[in-house]
Amino acid sequence: MQVNTSNDVKIYNLSAGRSQPAWISERKRRQMERADVNLRRRIQLIQDFEMPEVSQGxxxxxxxxxxxxxxxxxxxxxxxxxxxxxxxxxxxTDSEIVRFLILSEDYSKMICLQNDRYVEFHAQYGKYYRIRIPRFGRDMVYQPELCHLNLVGASNEVYRLNLEEGKFMESLQSSFATEINSCDINPLHQLLMTGSSNGYVEAWDPRSGKSEGVISCDIPDLISNGSGLSVTKLKFRDALNLAVGTSTGHILLYDIRSPKPYYIKDHNYSLPIKAIEFILEGDLIASMDSKILKLWERETGKPVTSIEPGTDLNDLCIVPDSGLIFMANEAPKILSYFVPSLGPAPKWCAFLDSLTEELEETAESAIYDDYKFLTADELDKLGLSDLIGTNLLRAYMHGFFVDARLYKKAKSIVEPFNYEDYRSHKIKEKLQAEQSESRVKVDKLPKVNTALAKKFLEASTNMDGKAKKKARMVDGNPLEDARFGDLFKNPAFEIDPTTEEYRLINPLVSKIEKRRKAKESHAEEEDVEKGEKEEPTELPDLEENGRRGEQEGSSDSSDDDREWVAERRKVHRTIRDEEYMERQTRRARKLLMVDPNRRGKVTEVETGTVPLISGRGVNKANVKPLGARLDEEEKQRGGAEEVQLAGGNRQMTFSLQSKGYERGREASAKHAMERKSVHRSSRGIGTKIKKPWKGKK
Incomplete structure (x- = not known):
């Protein structure tokens, strides 16, 4: 069993698992199950739930x-x-079955529509009767109230067969349809709906045998290739809601009282819709084409989940009142899926509710793991053609199944040394080794200095043998070196990137890292160009190239130095600004804690009453009422000014500076003017100094 999750919905594939060949003996089967645990743990919901080649319905x-x-x-x-x-x-049967119906509560009465225009009736003991219709049939539906079997096909007629009287009734002829692909009957009001190949849905009243209305599904927006649209599937939900599947991969939801659809769902695969089912619990719709089964909400069209098995699908069956889904497909095994969100498991397989969460196997193999399929030409190449007709080969379709051990032995004898296989195998091993070496294992990184440890690991993986030997690195992992033990274990050696020392050296570190990466990329480009270019015909001028390289190197180094100096100055300015802001913050905090009676400082006064404080060491002025204290402070300040704030009962009081401060400012300005008057410039001093003469000795 295999579990998948699509759109947060768990889907259990009950048909997944290794398959055993049907021709092996029971003893061999038991031995295989005893040797392989996956075969013992697999779930066979129904034994032999498959067909020889293809399941159709x-x-x-x-x-x-x-x-x-x-x-x-x-x-x-x-x-x-x-x-x-x-x-x-x-x-x-004699021919392939296009459609079949179950008329009774069990299997005792069935009808099969075959592709050779015959309709077979089966009873409990076997085939009961067969009758032929004028045209090839494509779909049929049974009406139990009138005992009428309605058949549609490659004509514009609906053939009606009365099973009670055993005769054909008058056919229903459509004037709009050319060929009819699908039909369905509403069990509530007995209205028969038919879908034609030219895009018409027609309603019939079985009592009168007349057409009651026509809906055209040929919407121009749905047609992309200009070949037209045909109806491939019809399905009623209740008395009014009808779902129409088209050949362009659209599902049109109709209220039969309106000719326009109230919602259009696109499968986005442009494949004909083969099956439509309504899931009343949750108000969902299951629509299927030959590639995928989609479950979505009927009102909004929001996707719920999808199932894409990988083989072409033919038919859909959802077990009523459960989450079990069967799908016929173009493969021998009939697909079985269990979706717990749609409903519980049926009573006959109630164990699925507990097993689906315990057992999860890998996906099913495309072929038998213990056997190899070979064609006749491949047998000739291996020299095994003489084994045809023996028990060592099992004929299957256009080839034979042979034991995998015999195949490997024969191939090793015929091809003792296959160079191509050996070369591809070695290349694959080398690529895997390089990927495993270059991968950094994050789970082994230490908690102290994690970023530095990761950088060391990346550098060690890029080193070759000579570089590691030069770095005295014995092991491949530098974290295991004893010299760096405390650096990645002791928290005292933790690198703090917020410190001033780290920020000052960071421009240099980043510049070195950029140079290293640029050097590596340049070396890789040179290796690629060296392999692509041809050998030069003339030797280059080594002296000229050396001078040019020195000039370019010197210019590059000078540019890098200037850039690094600029970055370092920028970091210095940032640190100074931060220190200045920190000093200002500390100064402001100190100002808020100064005595409010001190002049020249900003204080904040809050109105209200202050309770009397009694006790030892308490200032007598503090026990006075707040109004009296404010009057005394105003007399002491003299020319103080008050500003009423907009916040309510708060005010800010400040006082002007004293006259002594003004006198100090005037004296400082006068002193600055005197120094400026006696200042002399040193601009002309350099021109008067004689430079030494540079000549030959």
Whole structure:
């Protein structure tokens, strides 16, 4: 069993698991199960739940006890009993079954529409009767109230067969349709709906045999290739809601009282819709084309989940009132899926509710793991053609199954040394080794100086043997070196990037890192160009190239130095600004704690009453009422000014500076003017100094 999660919805693939060949003996089968734990743990919901080649249709009987499936090749029908969880019987037919219906509560009455225009009636004991219709049939539906079997196909007529009287009734002829692909009957008001190949949905009243209305699904926005649109599937939800599947991969939801759809869902695969089912619990719709099954909300069209098995799908069956889904497909095994969010498991497999969360196996293999499929030409190349007809080869389709051990032995004898396989194998091993070496294992990084440890690991992986030997690195992992033990273990050696020393050296470190990366990329480009270019015909001028390299190197180094100096100055300015802001903050905090009676400082006074404070060492002025204290402070300040703030009962009081401060400012300005008058410039001093003469000795 395999579990997948799509859109947070768990989907359990019950048909996944290794398959065993059908031709092996029971003893060999038990040995394989004993040797392989995956074979023992696999879940077979129903034994032999498959067809020889292809499964074409699948249905569950109304009582839920039997599962009917049709397939090929040869054309056949199989019945599975859920009580025994195994196949009950198998019946082969002359032609492939296009559609089949279950008329009774169990398997005792069935109708099969075949692709050779025959309709077969089956009873409990076998085939009961067969009758032929004028045209090739494509779909059919049974109306139990009138005992009418309605068949549609490659014509504009609906053939009606009365099963009670055993005769054909008058056909319903459509004037709009050319060929009819699908039909469905509403069980509430008995309205028959047919979908044609030219995009029309027509409603019929079975009592009068007349057409009651026509809906055109040929919407121009849905047609992209200009070939037209055809109706491939019809399905009623209730008395009014109808779902129409088209050949362009759209599902149109109609209220039959309106000719326009109220919602259009696109599968985005441009493949014909093959099946539509309504899930009443949750108000969901399951729509299927040959590639994918999608579950989505009916009102909003929001996707719930999807199932894409990888093989072409033919038919869909959702077990009523459960989350179990069967799908017929172009492969021998019939697909089984369990979606717990849609509902519980049926009663006959209630163990799925507990097993789905415990057992999860890998995906199913495309072929048998213990056997190799070979064609006749491949047998000739290996020299195994003489084994045809023996027990060592098993004929299958256009080739043979051979034991994998025999195949490997024969191939080693015929091709003792296959250079291409050996070369591809070695290349693959080398790539895997390089990927494993270059991968940094984050889970082994220390807690102290994690970034530095990661940088060391990346540098060590890029070193070659000579570089590691030069660095005296014995092990491949530098973190295991004893010299760096305390650096990655002791928290006292933790690098703090917020300190002033680290910020001053950071421009230099970043510049070195940039140079190293640029050097590595330049070396890689030179290696690539060296392999692509041809050898030069003339030797280059080594002396000229050396001078040019020195000039370029000196210019590059000078530019780098100037850039580094600029970055360092920028960091210095940032640090000075931060220190200045910190000093200002400390000064402001001190000012808020100064005595409010001191002049020249900003204070904040809050109105109200102050309770009397009694005790030892308390100032007598503080026990006075607040109004008296404010009057005294105003007399002491003299020319103080008050500003009423907009915040309510708060005010800010400040006083002007004293006259002595003004006199000090005037004296400072006078002193500055005197120094400026006696200042002399040194601009002309350099021109008068004689420079030494540079000449030959």
């Amino acid at each position: 699948i249905k569950v009987s109304p009582d839920g006890q039997y599962v009917m499936a049709s397939g090929a090749y040869k054309p056949r029908m199989r019945c599975y009993d859920t009580a025994e969880m195994s196949m009950k019987f198998e019946r082969c």
